[in-house]
Amino acid sequence: MNSEYKTPGSFFLIVLVILTLFSIKSFGFNLTDDFKEGFFWQNLPINLSVVDDQSFEVERISNLEWALEQAIAQWSLEAPQLEFWRADASVAPNTTGVNIVKWDRDFALSTGLQGNQYLAVTVRRAVIPFIAQVEILMNAYYVNLPKNDLVKILIHELGHTIGLDHSEDPSSIMSAAIRLGPYSNQSIQTDDMAGLSYIHTEMGSRQAGTSSDPAYWELRKTQEQNSSTALPSCGTIEDINKHGGGGSGSFLISFVFGLLLAFCFGKNFHLGLIKIID
Numbered sequence: 001m002n003s004e005y006k007t008p009g010s011f012f013l014i015v016l017v018i019l020t021l022f023s024i025k026s027f028g029f030n031l032t033d034d035f036k037e038g039f040f041w042q043n044l045p046i047n048l049s050v051v052d053d054q055s056f057e058v059e060r061i062s063n064l065e066w067a068l069e070q071a072i073a074q075w076s077l078e079a080p081q082l083e084f085w086r087a088d089a090s091v092a093p094n095t096t097g098v099n100i101v102k103w104d105r106d107f108a109l110s111t112g113l114q115g116n117q118y119l120a121v122t123v124r125r126a127v128i129p130f131i132a133q134v135e136i137l138m139n140a141y142y143v144n145l146p147k148n149d150l151v152k153i154l155i156h157e158l159g160h161t162i163g164l165d166h167s168e169d170p171s172s173i174m175s176a177a178i179r180l181g182p183y184s185n186q187s188i189q190t191d192d193m194a195g196l197s198y199i200h201t202e203m204g205s206r207q208a209g210t211s212s213d214p215a216y217w218e219l220r221k222t223q224e225q226n227s228s229t230a231l232p233s234c235g236t237i238e239d240i241n242k243h244g245g246g247g248s249g250s251f252l253i254s255f256v257f258g259l260l261l262a263f264c265f266g267k268n269f270h271l272g273l274i275k276i277i278d
């Protein structure tokens with residue numbers, strides 16, 4: 001234990017190479033289950049529109065619009081060459097087929113999350129093998145948060161839209177808990193950028209059909225098997241999640257039914273809760 005020796009520089013080089021090769025392990029970032037299963041965005045950027053719900057004060061909506069632009073800008077500042085998101089013009093409530101960011105008064109109902117410790121949830125919907133649409137639901141209980149806090153929340157939720165899950169690094173913006181307030185300096189970290197960069201590269205190979213990820217090819221097979229299935233009127237899987245809290249029997253039924261729906265229509269994922277610590 002007390003022997004002293006000089007570690008050759010090449011040793012560090014080898015360690016560095018190994019860490020680089022296994023960068024997923026060396027960082028705290030994580031990928032969402034759907035991304036791990038092979039799902040990906042077919043086209044970038046992801047255009048996002050704030051829902052202009054006139055039942056809120058004008059300022060609450062304009063703060064959200066401002067925060068969305070800032071959040072996109074902050075990711076872009078770190079990686080100017082990667083254009084993942086773009087802020088589009090606002091849309092009226094109940095506009096379908098677009099990616100939205102909205103204040104949600106029925107947050108508990110929409111997400112199944114009781115209590116007000118959750119700030120926001122990102123819902124990703126997919127049509128095999130693509131992530132096809134996202135909704136960022138902002139808990140309206142926090143509608144009066146300062147603009148800068150909204151920016152932090154949205155940076156985090158944007159990460160979820162592309163397949164970043166919660167990081168194990170507590171300083172990361174993708175950490176499950178976000179520190180709010182003027183003294184919080186939580187921001188995009190190296191760990192977050194490593195995650196973004198990993199997704200960018202892997203998404204590129206999936207788009208090009210050159211991915212070496214076996215999950216991606218499994219998913220493509222599933223897509224081919226289901227290519228003749230009619231898509232519309234499959235209902236939604238959200239209701240199952242909402243009411244799926246029964247016993248194991250009902251869970252199984254929900255699960256099987258959910259699988260059927262998943263094959264029929266696509267999949268619905270809602271993950272990405274963030275809590276407040278202070």
Ligand SMILES: [Zn+2]
Pocket residue numbers: 156160166175176271272273274
């Ligand atoms: Zn989250």
